[in-house]
Amino acid sequence: MTKVVKFGGSSLASAEQFKKVKEIITAESSRRFVVPSAPGKRFSNDTKVTDMLYGCYDLAAKGKDFSSEFDAIKERYYGIINDLGLDLSLEKEFETIKACFIGKAGRDYAASRGEYLNGIVLAKYLGYNFVDAADVIYFNDQGQFDSARTNEVLPQRLATLDNAVIPGFYGSMPNDTIKTFSRGGSDVTGSIVAAAVNADLYENWTDVSGFLVCDPRIIDNPQPITTITYKELRELSYMGAGVLHEDAIFPVRKAGIPINIKNTNKPEDMGTMIVESTSQKPAFTITGIAGKKGFTVVNIEKDMMNAELGFGRRVLEVFEKNGICFEHMPSGIDTMSVVVHQAEFAPKEQEIMSGLHRNCHPDTIDIETDLALIAVVGRAMKSNRGTAGRIFSALAHAHVNVKMIDQGSSELNIIIGVNEADFESAMKAIYTIFVDTQL
Numbered sequence: 001m002t003k004v005v006k007f008g009g010s011s012l013a014s015a016e017q018f019k020k021v022k023e024i025i026t027a028e029s030s031r032r033f034v035v036p037s038a039p040g041k042r043f044s045n046d047t048k049v050t051d052m053l054y055g056c057y058d059l060a061a062k063g064k065d066f067s068s069e070f071d072a073i074k075e076r077y078y079g080i081i082n083d084l085g086l087d088l089s090l091e092k093e094f095e096t097i098k099a100c101f102i103g104k105a106g107r108d109y110a111a112s113r114g115e116y117l118n119g120i121v122l123a124k125y126l127g128y129n130f131v132d133a134a135d136v137i138y139f140n141d142q143g144q145f146d147s148a149r150t151n152e153v154l155p156q157r158l159a160t161l162d163n164a165v166i167p168g169f170y171g172s173m174p175n176d177t178i179k180t181f182s183r184g185g186s187d188v189t190g191s192i193v194a195a196a197v198n199a200d201l202y203e204n205w206t207d208v209s210g211f212l213v214c215d216p217r218i219i220d221n222p223q224p225i226t227t228i229t230y231k232e233l234r235e236l237s238y239m240g241a242g243v244l245h246e247d248a249i250f251p252v253r254k255a256g257i258p259i260n261i262k263n264t265n266k267p268e269d270m271g272t273m274i275v276e277s278t279s280q281k282p283a284f285t286i287t288g289i290a291g292k293k294g295f296t297v298v299n300i301e302k303d304m305m306n307a308e309l310g311f312g313r314r315v316l317e318v319f320e321k322n323g324i325c326f327e328h329m330p331s332g333i334d335t336m337s338v339v340v341h342q343a344e345f346a347p348k349e350q351e352i353m354s355g356l357h358r359n360c361h362p363d364t365i366d367i368e369t370d371l372a373l374i375a376v377v378g379r380a381m382k383s384n385r386g387t388a389g390r391i392f393s394a395l396a397h398a399h400v401n402v403k404m405i406d407q408g409s410s411e412l413n414i415i416i417g418v419n420e421a422d423f424e425s426a427m428k429a430i431y432t433i434f435v436d437t438q439l
């Protein structure tokens with residue numbers, strides 16, 4: 001039996017957390033491959049080492065003095081090393097990092113050092129081999145994960161080792177520079193390593209007892225989800241359920257390896273099993289709710305739009321030419337709405353508006369900003385009548401105006417657009433109707 005265990009930043013934020021991690025790893029000899037994140041927050045208004053590194057590098061890149069910020073990062077590591085009583089010096093590593101900051105080695109390089117250094121500390125503490133992710137995880141020239149090259153090198157390298165610590169979050173580009181995944185990307189490394197060693201299980205250790213029906217920062221003590229399918233999870237992660245990076249699902253899913261989300265602070269809790277399919281009925285009609293703020297809707301109106309061949313294509317062409325992906329596109333007979341990420345759309349707004357006028361000759365176009373999207377997800381929704389009705393009556397009772405509705409043909413999710421100001425009350429209303437009232 002081989003398990004790959006990924007520990008998030010909250011699980012490795014201090015020496016106290018490192019001790020819990022060692023106890024978990026040594027409790028089972030199958031926990032042979034370990035993927036650590038950089039030290040995270042020790043308390044709610046603490047700063048993650050990754051953010052400290054970004055801040056420090058930004059100063060260095062502007063040619064400003066970054067010594068006190070750099071010392072604060074060193075202190076985080078030496079605090080852990082000293083409290084664990086390790087005989088380990090990172091002075092050589094810190095010298096190299098400082099020189100690379102001055103030499104402007106890049107933001108990705110800077111951020112990756114959080115996981116790199118934590119990997120060295122954890123390997124020493126566990127007595128495990130250290131494998132630098134830069135030597136085994138690859139990206140292509142476009143900056144996308146290069147699975148072909150990684151699959152040639154990583155499985156072979158790990159096959160020679162009884163155990164290893166492989167830092168999460170980064171790898172190397174064809175020109176040997178360092179590249180990171182997007183934020184939270186150590187989850188992706190864990191998944192890639194699990195596939196490479198053909199693990200029986202990928203354990204993802206965090207600070208909550210698994211996936212919860214709703215974000216615990218919005219609902220107090222939400223119910224846990226014991227089993228969830230990859231498909232459901234992808235919908236929820238994509239819509240902001242931060243426990244697991246949305247891209248962490250693909251490598252293990254392809255290899256048929258289940259994921260178990262576990263709590264480092266409560267290892268006895270079962271956590272959540274993420275599986276391909278299950279006959280287990282979810283506890284409620286819905287499996288989970290997640291949501292994100294920061295969307296814009298572009299509403300396009302034109303009489304007889306439905307009869308105009310190629311109208312939709314011409315609309316989307318304008319977004320494509322401006323490099324904007326669309327999230328949803330609800331449409332009527334004479335109307336079409338395109339929902340996009342506000343941060344991506346805002347700088348291109350004028351180009352897109354004039355492009356739409358030129359390409360599609362609409363009667364009117366209006367833009368609504370500050371929209372939040374909420375995904376209500378559940379494999380049981382398909383076989384339960386009236387789910388949408390319950391959602392909308394709950395929202396009406398909570399005085400939330402629904403701006404947009406989109407139901408995928410898989411009937412796995414219903415997406416609802418509301419004003420950002422209504423986001424929290426909408427999430428609470430939906431949670432209450434399905435979980436507390438259990439309608």
Ligand SMILES: Nc1ncnc2c1ncn2[C@@H]1O[C@H](COP(=O)(O)OP(=O)(O)O)[C@@H](O)[C@H]1O
Pocket residue numbers: 007008009010011037040184205206207208210211212213214215216217240241242243244288
């Ligand atoms: N549906 C959800 N279930 C559980 N946690 C969630 C959910 N949505 C958001 N979260 C947040 O995700 C956090 C865990 O993810 P993350 O901060 O990336 O942890 P780690 O540092 O272990 O990688 C939780 O502390 C919680 O605040």
Ligand SMILES: N[C@@H](CC(=O)OP(=O)(O)O)C(=O)O
Pocket residue numbers: 007008009010037038040048050051114168169182183184185186187
């Ligand atoms: N440290 C990186 C990568 C990561 O996955 O971290 P965490 O496991 O703490 O979410 C980040 O903050 O984005």
